[in-house]
Amino acid sequence: MLIGYARVSKADGSQVLDLQKDALLNAGIEENNIYYDYASGKLDDRPNLQACLKALRKGEDTLVVWKLDRLGRNLKHLIEIIHDLQNRDIMFKVLTGQGANIDTSTANGRLIFGIFATLAEYERELISERTKAGLIAARARGRKGGRKHKMTPTRLYLAQGALEKPDTKISELCKELGITRQTLYRHLSPTGQFREDALKLLAKKKD
Numbered sequence: 001m002l003i004g005y006a007r008v009s010k011a012d013g014s015q016v017l018d019l020q021k022d023a024l025l026n027a028g029i030e031e032n033n034i035y036y037d038y039a040s041g042k043l044d045d046r047p048n049l050q051a052c053l054k055a056l057r058k059g060e061d062t063l064v065v066w067k068l069d070r071l072g073r074n075l076k077h078l079i080e081i082i083h084d085l086q087n088r089d090i091m092f093k094v095l096t097g098q099g100a101n102i103d104t105s106t107a108n109g110r111l112i113f114g115i116f117a118t119l120a121e122y123e124r125e126l127i128s129e130r131t132k133a134g135l136i137a138a139r140a141r142g143r144k145g146g147r148k149h150k151m152t153p154t155r156l157y158l159a160q161g162a163l164e165k166p167d168t169k170i171s172e173l174c175k176e177l178g179i180t181r182q183t184l185y186r187h188l189s190p191t192g193q194f195r196e197d198a199l200k201l202l203a204k205k206k207d
Contacts, residue, residue: 001057002027002028003033003064004027004034004035004063005048006021024095027064037049053081056088061090062091065095134154151198153201155178156188158177159173162192
């Protein structure tokens with residue numbers, strides 16, 4: 001089954017979905033199988049994108065978008081979505097724009113899809129290497145043995161970068177940084193946002 005997704009950047013009526021909707025309908029998608037969001041690609045939550053991705057059935061459905069930039073918030077997010085689709089055996093098709101060659105029902109489309117999967121793996125490896133290098137550097141600057149529980153600006157930024165990756169294991173992160181789970185979450189949210197204690201720590205360092 002073909003499932004469509006469309007998005008415009010503003011919810012105030014200054015942009016409309018007609019162009020995307022018409023293209024998706026012309027591609028053979030039934031109107032009740034099209035999900036819409038009125039939200040900024042970079043900042044806003046898109047509940048209907050999440051609903052769309054959850055509704056896709058493994059090995060049966062094809063996700064169709066008008067242009068590639070309608071889907072991901074940024075390249076990292078786009079790669080994550082496409083990688084997830086590939087793992088779930090869900091086909092993906094882009095109707096126009098720079099990504100119009102992506103159609104996993106064709107050999108060329110599957111090749112491009114595979115390139116995205118390779119990019120996703122490459123991105124994860126780079127982040128893992130940077131995190132490990134940062135932790136080694138932090139240890140070289142003075143953390144020698146023992147388990148320290150105090151957060152420092154260096155540990156704070158390292159933890160923030162790690163928490164931005166959904167596959168980060170909290171227990172391993174805390175062990176590498178030498179902090180407790182309680183200390184971590186007192187300074188940072190589960191997605192890496194600074195909390196009040198983190199802001200106080202950074203302000204103190206500036207003083």
